[in-house]
Amino acid sequence: MRTSTERQSGTAEPRPGTSPPQSDTSAPRPRRRAGDLPVAMVFLLPAAVGFAVFYLWPALRTAYLSFTDYSLLAPPEWAGLDNYRRLLGDRLFWNALKVTVEYVVVNIGVQTIAALGLAVLMHRLTRSGLIRGVLLLPYLVANVVVALIWYTMLDAQLGIVNQALEWIGLDPVAFFGETSTAIPTIALVNVWRHVGYTALLIFAGLQAIPKTVYEAAATDGASEARMFWRITLPLLRPVLALVLVLTVIGSFQIFDTVAVTTKGGPINATRVIYYYIYEQAFQRFNFGYAAAVCVALFAILAGLALLQLKLLRAGDSDLD
Amino acid sequence: MRRITRLAAVATILPLALAGCGSGDDSGGGSGNAQAPEKTEISYWLWDSNQLPAYQACADAFHAANPEITVKISQFGWADYWTSLTTNLVSGNAPDVFTNHLNYYPEFAGKQQILPLDEFVAADGTKTDVYAPGLADLWVSADGKRYGLPKDFDTVAIFYNKKMLDDAGITEDQMKSLTWNPDDGGTYEKIIARLTVDKNGRRGDEPGFDKKNVKVYGLGLDENNGAGVGQQMWSMYALSTGWQFTDKNPWGTKFRYDDPRFQKTIAWWRGLIDKGYMPSLAIARSGTSVNDGFGAGKYALSTNGSWMINTYYGYDGVEVGTAPTPVGPSGKRATIYNGLADSIYAGTKHKDQAWRWVKYLASADCQKTVGDKAIVFPAIPEALTVAEEKFKAKGIDIGAFTVQIHENTTSLFPITDHASDIGAVMGPAIDAVLSFEAEPSSLTKANDEVNALFQ
Numbered sequence: 001m002r003t004s005t006e007r008q009s010g011t012a013e014p015r016p017g018t019s020p021p022q023s024d025t026s027a028p029r030p031r032r033r034a035g036d037l038p039v040a041m042v043f044l045l046p047a048a049v050g051f052a053v054f055y056l057w058p059a060l061r062t063a064y065l066s067f068t069d070y071s072l073l074a075p076p077e078w079a080g081l082d083n084y085r086r087l088l089g090d091r092l093f094w095n096a097l098k099v100t101v102e103y104v105v106v107n108i109g110v111q112t113i114a115a116l117g118l119a120v121l122m123h124r125l126t127r128s129g130l131i132r133g134v135l136l137l138p139y140l141v142a143n144v145v146v147a148l149i150w151y152t153m154l155d156a157q158l159g160i161v162n163q164a165l166e167w168i169g170l171d172p173v174a175f176f177g178e179t180s181t182a183i184p185t186i187a188l189v190n191v192w193r194h195v196g197y198t199a200l201l202i203f204a205g206l207q208a209i210p211k212t213v214y215e216a217a218a219t220d221g222a223s224e225a226r227m228f229w230r231i232t233l234p235l236l237r238p239v240l241a242l243v244l245v246l247t248v249i250g251s252f253q254i255f256d257t258v259a260v261t262t263k264g265g266p267i268n269a270t271r272v273i274y275y276y277i278y279e280q281a282f283q284r285f286n287f288g289y290a291a292a293v294c295v296a297l298f299a300i301l302a303g304l305a306l307l308q309l310k311l312l313r314a315g316d317s318d319l320d
Numbered sequence: 321m322r323r324i325t326r327l328a329a330v331a332t333i334l335p336l337a338l339a340g341c342g343s344g345d346d347s348g349g350g351s352g353n354a355q356a357p358e359k360t361e362i363s364y365w366l367w368d369s370n371q372l373p374a375y376q377a378c379a380d381a382f383h384a385a386n387p388e389i390t391v392k393i394s395q396f397g398w399a400d401y402w403t404s405l406t407t408n409l410v411s412g413n414a415p416d417v418f419t420n421h422l423n424y425y426p427e428f429a430g431k432q433q434i435l436p437l438d439e440f441v442a443a444d445g446t447k448t449d450v451y452a453p454g455l456a457d458l459w460v461s462a463d464g465k466r467y468g469l470p471k472d473f474d475t476v477a478i479f480y481n482k483k484m485l486d487d488a489g490i491t492e493d494q495m496k497s498l499t500w501n502p503d504d505g506g507t508y509e510k511i512i513a514r515l516t517v518d519k520n521g522r523r524g525d526e527p528g529f530d531k532k533n534v535k536v537y538g539l540g541l542d543e544n545n546g547a548g549v550g551q552q553m554w555s556m557y558a559l560s561t562g563w564q565f566t567d568k569n570p571w572g573t574k575f576r577y578d579d580p581r582f583q584k585t586i587a588w589w590r591g592l593i594d595k596g597y598m599p600s601l602a603i604a605r606s607g608t609s610v611n612d613g614f615g616a617g618k619y620a621l622s623t624n625g626s627w628m629i630n631t632y633y634g635y636d637g638v639e640v641g642t643a644p645t646p647v648g649p650s651g652k653r654a655t656i657y658n659g660l661a662d663s664i665y666a667g668t669k670h671k672d673q674a675w676r677w678v679k680y681l682a683s684a685d686c687q688k689t690v691g692d693k694a695i696v697f698p699a700i701p702e703a704l705t706v707a708e709e710k711f712k713a714k715g716i717d718i719g720a721f722t723v724q725i726h727e728n729t730t731s732l733f734p735i736t737d738h739a740s741d742i743g744a745v746m747g748p749a750i751d752a753v754l755s756f757e758a759e760p761s762s763l764t765k766a767n768d769e770v771n772a773l774f775q
Contacts, residue, residue: 073433156606157606158608174602177604177606178602179755179757265748266751279744
């Protein structure tokens, strides 16, 4: 990772590629005493136990189960690579992947741009705590509640949104019911809920950019737009990268909105990967196969996160 | 330093506490039978919140008669119910007794999660022929073991909006003698057309009817995917052609979704969408339920099960009536006859107490208590009479639902293995046909997939 980072940034500006970001503190750090280790272990233990019990062990067990035929109510039987062979030929698995990617593209695309816009507006125009609070409001409502409220509001015949569309002379739209609009609708409902939260994360990143940079730019007569493209975006990159990695992984895990509204339909239009796993495991009792899909999803997400971090050089900042 | 030690203490206790949660329930059953009257609490689950008061009343009466046993009732919504039940079966914490469904019990029985009741029935000389005909047999598995005692049953009928019927000049007597066939839909389709009204006030059977701008659909379309059963969606039409789901029922192993009678029925049904008499699948799936659509005056007719009676009759300002499903090409009406029962969890520690509760639930005493609340149809005829009177007192005539039992035109709910896999194949397949993305003939391929499950 380091080497590629250096290669990418090497031509732009010379900077110490090997020193850690904190290296600008004046005094050299004292070396850690080995005597701190037991105390450090004690501090780490609670988190480590939580990690082992709630993440590591279930993950290992899932990996094991993915090689078994397990119907949940009978003990698992070793099945070798059967589940993975089946996975490759499963039309619905590939459909689930496709549908999920569609969701992520719409969800993350719209959400990131909208959140960035909101954050920059807040940063440049207002410091009002009230506005920040209002932005966060949708995020405070439970996901399932948000989904159900939108589901009712968007109904083709009785929904308030379609009533409004009719008043302005448009035809009603069956947002959740049409195969072509179901995924974008679910994606946008979740944008509505998460955009304020994402905007606040980005806003925090914006506050870390020194004001002096903007003052200097203003003195040089740079326009707001130019400042955004030349100062804000480049200096925000590490924060943006982190936000993207987190939101993309979260977005891939879309489940609740689908579970309370379309339940995978119409046909297979919203059978996203998590819903498919849930169906296989808890409705059809194919726990072994569901575990194999989980492992496949894990591999995809891990690869994606690595790729994003690498491409966006999240590890270092241009502020140094 | 003190803080650190305390932290460390918490950290070391945590895993122990977690481990403690998991174990404890694994030790075998049958501890409660040995000693004389020992206070026990048994858990009982059901999914219908409307029925909770009725069963609480049963539980109180049961406790009064058996002071040493307390019944703790928990209620979950339909979807949560099965998920919670499954996860609790897996973790060994399932309720001692629970309401069971024909779609699920073969799976539970096959995996030894529910207890065969034969020993208890034989020991107590419990009568299994006191129920409405056929209901008790539904709970006998392929290997001849009994897994539940009937509590109630349901059939399907047509709910109609009386005012809309009046406006269309259709009498309630006409509703009682409807005929249907998959070619032209019979008098049933005629009244559906008549009851459909477009934005300009033109009816579906009048020239110039605008099928693109419909204000009231003659027939509602269910928001749920009926999967491979279509209980309140299409089964009453298909079955009235003489078609049956499987080669034999219960415990069939060959499905017949490739039968032309079935496919023609589905073709006719989706034809209603094309004609503008029934909403598109997209509209039906876009947010509100078919019953709420009916309640809001968007549909004149709506086919649904008897368990929905109180919901349909509960809408403000809507005068509701019910009619039996139409007579089909076979010369008979048809409806699925579905029965619920109570089953005992195989891992229960209180087998005897659980059995006594199941026996009480299946008794005329408890079923009369349930019938008295007029929510569902009890399985014992004399309790059904109680329910019938109570429904009448509410102004509801349940004749449209029970006539098919008297005339012997009901068909059993298809009881087979692999029910959830079948649903996963047939649900999207029928969706695809209804949304005009596939032809009814595509169901032959789905049928092959379904039948492959049995090989």
